[in-house]
Amino acid sequence: MPSNGSSSGAAVWAILRKECRSEWRTRYGLNAALLFAVTTLTSVSFAVGRLTDRTDLLGALLWVVLLFAALSSLSHAFVREVEGHTLTLLRLVASPTAIALGKLLFNLVFLAVIEAVTVPLYLALMGAPPPKWGAFLALLGLGSLALAGSATLIGAVISQTRGRGALFAGVSLPLMLPVLAAAVSGTRAQWAGGAIGAEVRLLAAYSAALLAASLLLYDHLWED
């Protein structure tokens, strides 16, 4: 029977729960991203040692690790549907917008888990000075939202292409570079005691623009 007015919210919530359950049972994406993040972090730590006085480098290295951990796994949310031939099922039970929002929320949760492991480890291994937690968490949150928004949008677009792995990295990088630049600059500034207002506004505006573009685009995806 037709869904009621709350169907979109129900669909988003159901998709988020399904994604979390599937990921928890297989842990393909989570294990790959965590392994990548921890390996990279350990390698950087061995290579350059503790960077307590180099807050300019600390911000850059942190976001490079997070960016590539995200790139290694965030496209899976859509690619998994295509490779498992489950996209038809998904399209029959939810609108494209609800599917995309469910996937976006899952990617945000996924990034939060990666960051919950990676960031404390990074701060400890690199000997980073204590961050200004309010500013630091705001940058992490907005940076993650922008990364997840870009990855979800690109993942949806490239999911039915043949060379999706290479395409995802190639198409994502230019779209994520402004996020990387603003997040690195803001993270550096909060360690140096500077203002981060411009970076926060840029990340928020970028995330909002991505979300708006996505909502306009998703209804036209997957049409043969």
Place this chain on the structure above:
Amino acid sequence: MSAALAPAGRVATVTLEAHDLAHRYGRRTGLEPVSFALAAPGVVAVTGANGSGKSTLLRVIAGLLRPSHGRLALAVEGRAVPDARRREWVGFATPELSFYDELSVAENLRFAGEARGLEGVDAAAAAALARVGLESRAHDRVPALSSGMKQRLRIAFALLLKPPVLLLDEPGSHLDDEGRATVARLVDQERPTSLVVIATNDEREWRLAEQRIELRGRGLGHPA
């Protein structure tokens, strides 16, 4: 071509009309122009040679494909249903429907019900599985099912939301004699309340219908 199914002695609450409906996959013909007017309740068979567009027609009705030409109109209680919301009124079982390997049989149905905002989803999933004789496999993961059981699960998925329009694409594929008898029984159960559309070339299936739409297209791949 045209077909009409008028319920005797009852006012139809669901009507499905196609006018010059056609679809192309790029340069290839998927469905040559077809027109019909159907109304619930009743059972209609769609027959035609391989590649004549039976599955394409059902995908268009289900809202998974936007037709290249012509118009399809579904009305419920006299109100036109927007194309983007047509799937909410349709149950669709098709061989291309796959389920999530990481979830159990019941979890797959529960996810579908939750995404569509169905209340009492556990009971509805159990009832749908019982109707196709799959209740004893409710807690098995999907990869543990045989191809015939997966086909039963597809039919249970289509029945889950008690849709007023039930689309069955090759419903007897992979089924044994008992499974085919189950399909015949289900179609008889739905006949008084729903519009059932069966795409098939199997005489045992199209004989279940009171009306028949024969697609005479030259088939998929014809460049004309």
